[in-house]
Amino acid sequence: MNDSTSGPSPQRLLLATDLCARCDRPLDRAKQLAREWQAELVVLTVREGPRTPEEVSSWLDGERTTGAFELAARRELEAEFAGTGLSPSLQVMEGDVIDNILGAASALDDTVVVTGASGEDTFQQLILGSTAERLSQSLMQPLLVVRQRTRGSYDRILVANDFSDAARRALATAVRLFPGRRIVLFHVLEAVAEPVAGAVQEALAASERFLDSCALPAGAREHIATFIGHGSVPDTISRYALEQALQLVVLGVRRQSGMARVFMGSRSDDLLQHLACDTLVVPAAQGGGDG
Structure with missing residues (x-):
């Protein structure tokens, strides 16, 4: 698998969705990115196990209901992408949602996984709680939560x-x-209740040294501004993102810490839940503890 931190744009997008109305936002973002990156779009939808006695009866019908489920999904995709110039492929799987997402992602080189963030069903709760912990801890690809x-x-x-x-x-x-x-590039001084000139200047200097240590492409640094906030990490970043109308927050995962030891430990749980904008979760390098 290609390294997600270098090279050209991703070759593929894997959109995990059940194609319900609440999935419109991640679907629209996947369309936009597929065009921007000229990437192949793979749509994954999972037929989960039955939840009611009526669903058990239908589930035991096996192949007939599975075929009908896939046919309905294909028709939905055809209608959704008509006239867009995009031709997404569809993968319909059965069983555990997370296991299937991980399996589908592992079979695709150079992929960004896209999903939603709110709602009542499994797909839409990926970033809130134990389901997200399992997915973010195991995915080797970046996860975009829309x-x-x-x-x-x-x-x-x-x-x-x-x-x-x-x-x-x-x-x-x-x-x-x-x-x-x-x-x-945003750093939070958690121990500072009020901005202190010395602490802020020291943190700004550390941020510049950090940039010096990053192997960035030519010309990239001129587009990067350093900023220092103060207070709690979730509140400070969430407030800044809202005030500045940010569209995307990018977080790096420390794989050994379990899901949202994403940024400065478990405090990122609150950050991920309260951010109003989209979030890109970047996994640690394979075999690395801290990234």
Whole structure:
């Protein structure tokens, strides 16, 4: 599998969806990115096990109901993508949603996985709780969690920075996927209740040293601005993202810590739940602890 932090745009997008009305936002974003990156779009939908006695009866019908499920999904896709110039492929699977997402992603080279963030069904709750922990901890590919409506490309992006290898990898991935876009490299001074000039200047200098240590493409650094906030990580980043109308926040995963030890430990649980904008979760390098 190609490294997600270097090289050209991704070859593929894997959209995990059940094609319901609540999935319109991740579907629209997948369309936009597939065009921007000239990437193959693979749509994955999973037929889960039965939940009611009536569903058990239908489930035991086996092949007939599976065929009808897939036929309905294909018709939905054909209608959705008519006239777009895109020809997504469809994978219909049965069983555990997360196992199937992981299996489908592992079979695709150079992939970004796309899913939604809110709602009541399994697909829409991926980023909130144990399901997300399992997915983010196991995925080897970046995971894009879509919350907002798609109104063009991602142009205003924040990369959370704790000066770790995970943050370095997150920044490299953001630069690779969105070249030429404005990126704010954001560090939070948690121990500072009020801005202190000395602490802020020291953190800004550390941010510049961090950028010096990053192997960025020529010209990339001129699009990156460093910024220092103060307070709790979730509140500070969420507030800044809202005030600045950011479209995407990028977080690096520390694989050994379990899901949203994504940025500065378990505090990222709150951050991921309260962010109003889309979130790109970048996994640690294979075999790496911190990224």
